[in-house]
Amino acid sequence: MADRSDDQQGWGARYDAVLDAANVHARAWLSGVGERSIPPGIVPDEVADRLGRALSDDGEPPVEVIEHLVTAAEPGLIASGSPRFFGWVIGGTQPVALAADWLVSAWDQNSGLSTISPTAAAVEAVAGEWLVDLLGLPAGSEVGFTTGATMAQFTSMAAARDEVLRRVGWDVETAGMSGAPRIRFIVGEERHATVDLAGRYLGLGSPIVVPSDAQGRIRVDELSATLAAGDGPAIVLLQAGNIHSGAFDDFTAAIAVAHQAGAWVHVDGAFGLWAAASPALRHLTAGMADADSWSTDAHKTLSVPYDCGIAIVRDGTAMHRALSMQASYLQTAEAGADPHEKVPELSRRSRGIPTWAVLRSLGRNGVARLVDGLAEAARGIADGVGALPGVEVLNEVVFTQVCIALSDDTQTEALSARLWSDGEVLAMTSRWHDRAVVRFSVSNWGTDAAQVRRTIDAVARARASVVST
Ligand SMILES: Cc1ncc(COP(=O)(O)O)c(C=O)c1O
Known part of the structure; x- marks a missing residue:
């Protein structure tokens, strides 16, 4: 219960001291991140000991919590924002994206419905249109903001799964997956492991693996032979950016043979999709826009803070069919206008806002x-x-x-x-x-x-x- 002095200070003032403390520590971290030793100095158990394992009965004032968190946590942080950090594919954050992300937390908008937050819906719609344009993808494709590329793959492939089954007369939304026709889920030997994960979440089972060439590109002759060896619904996964070589599949040839066989083609471009935004590198993605769906991360190349993945689907109706829902207590907009219809979650943070801010700041x-x-x-x-x-x-x-x-x-x-x-x-x-x-x-x-x-x-x-x- 607030005491009278709290009342006199006003609601907003309750945030001041603790946000000032966080701001000071955030700036100290950022100003030193390029020079500190990059790997973490301690293991999780040591961090947990430093944090203290017992939950107190009466709590602690907010500023003290932040001071304690910083002191206990910093030795266990990795300096992934360092310009000499090349581990995995983890980008740093652009200043404008971090600032926008702070506002996302302060505004605390539930981004599922445009009636709840017109701003969250509008920013995502604008950022989505910019992304489709920048990446040279078909105008009118639908864009959903997810936690990362893994979930962006899941999201796009949910649309793919439901659509390829719908084409053979099976309605996943009502009939589920039990007894459904088997989908041939075809991947290259050097796809990212999360592709398999997305397939597993969707009940597709283990993928059919096609050999790759010396740089990790799917072999189109082998893909063609694999497609010819079977029939029925199929989803083909291609890759823009191999994690070892950076190589891009031959989209023009691979998409042609996949489409000829009636398959849905998804492109995992967690970092490689961004090559399409560069006139100098765009040639690597030639033909990619002919696919049916694409997934990427803004928290990699575009340098927004964790987390932000992006799912893009050419056929918005297929995306909405797979992901949307209705409830009488939710004031939904006309079909296709609510952000939740393009992602697995109803409630979530406004991930599109930092992406919008970076795009607005950098321009094309x-x-x-x-x-x-x-x-x-x-x-x-x-x-x-x-x-x-x-x-x-x-x-x-x-x-x-x-x-x-x-x-x-x-x-x-x-x-x-x-x-x-x-x-x-x-x-x-x-x-x-x-x-x-x-x-x-x-x-x-x-x-x-x-x-x-x-x-x-x-x-x-x-x-x-x-x-x-
Ligand atoms: C090619 C590729 N696909 C998918 C992923 C998974 O992305 P996320 O960790 O954002 O889910 C990664 C991550 O590095 C990747 O490099």
Whole structure:
């Protein structure tokens, strides 16, 4: 119960001190993120001990909670916003996106219905139209904002599943999946693992796997043979941006054979879809717009804070059929006008707002420069690191991914471990084509020529410490 002094201060004033404290700590973190050691310094158990495991009976004042959180939590944070962070595909945040995201939390809009938040609905609609245009996708495609690319794949593939079954007379919305005709769910050998996850969530079972070529692109001759070997409903998954090589499938040829067989084609472009926004790199996505649905992340290339994935579906009716619902107590707009009809959730935060803010801030040319800058940095890292003795660049560097190896797996793993312990550069070990590799995923808008130089120098030092010559 508030006391009289709270009443006199007014409602808003109750937020002041705690938001000021958070603001100070956020700015301190951001101003140091480029220079601190990148890996976390402690493990989850230690963080939990520092946080304190017992729930108090009487609580603690908000400012003290924030001070305690920061002190306990910071050693367990990874500096993924560093311009020398190349682990996985995790981007930093653009200042305008972070500021907009703070407002999203302050405004606390439930974005499911346009009657509840006209602003959330309008911002998503505008940002969605901009995205479709920037990525060169068919005008009028529907856009849903999800937690990430995994759920964006799920969302698009829900539309795909229901539509391919509807075409053979099976109504998933009423009949469910038990006894439904089997859908041939066809993927490339080097698809991202979350593609399988989305298929599992949708009851598609294990995918039919088609061999890939040396860069991880689906082999179109094999895809064609796989499609010809069966019949019935089919969903084909293609990829814009392989996590090891950055390679893009041959969309023109693959989509032609898939459509000839009546399949729905979905493109997983968690980071690669953005190549379409760059006049210099757009050729990598040639033919991609002929697919039926696409998924990507704004929290990768576009540098909005976690989380934001984007599902895009050409046939809005199929998307609404699979995802929308009605309830008498909800004042829904006309069919297709409510954001919840394009995503799995009803209630959710206004994820479109930070995306809108970055797009508004960068404009068309700024997005192209952002994407070009990432690819240019990857090229610089590949050239510089590849010139070091004994370092082999294993992929054709066409986009933002660089995979390197030393002469044997033990040395390669030692290089990655050394980089981790040095803390100046973070690049992760993986296995690609039966070989240990160190993978650089360039995803941070701040990775400029100076950061590329520092990265090459750090790799040179690490290499010298694990290799004798
Ligand atoms: C090609 C690809 N697809 C899908 C995903 C999954 O994205 P998210 O982690 O945002 O769900 C990733 C993540 O790195 C990816 O690189």
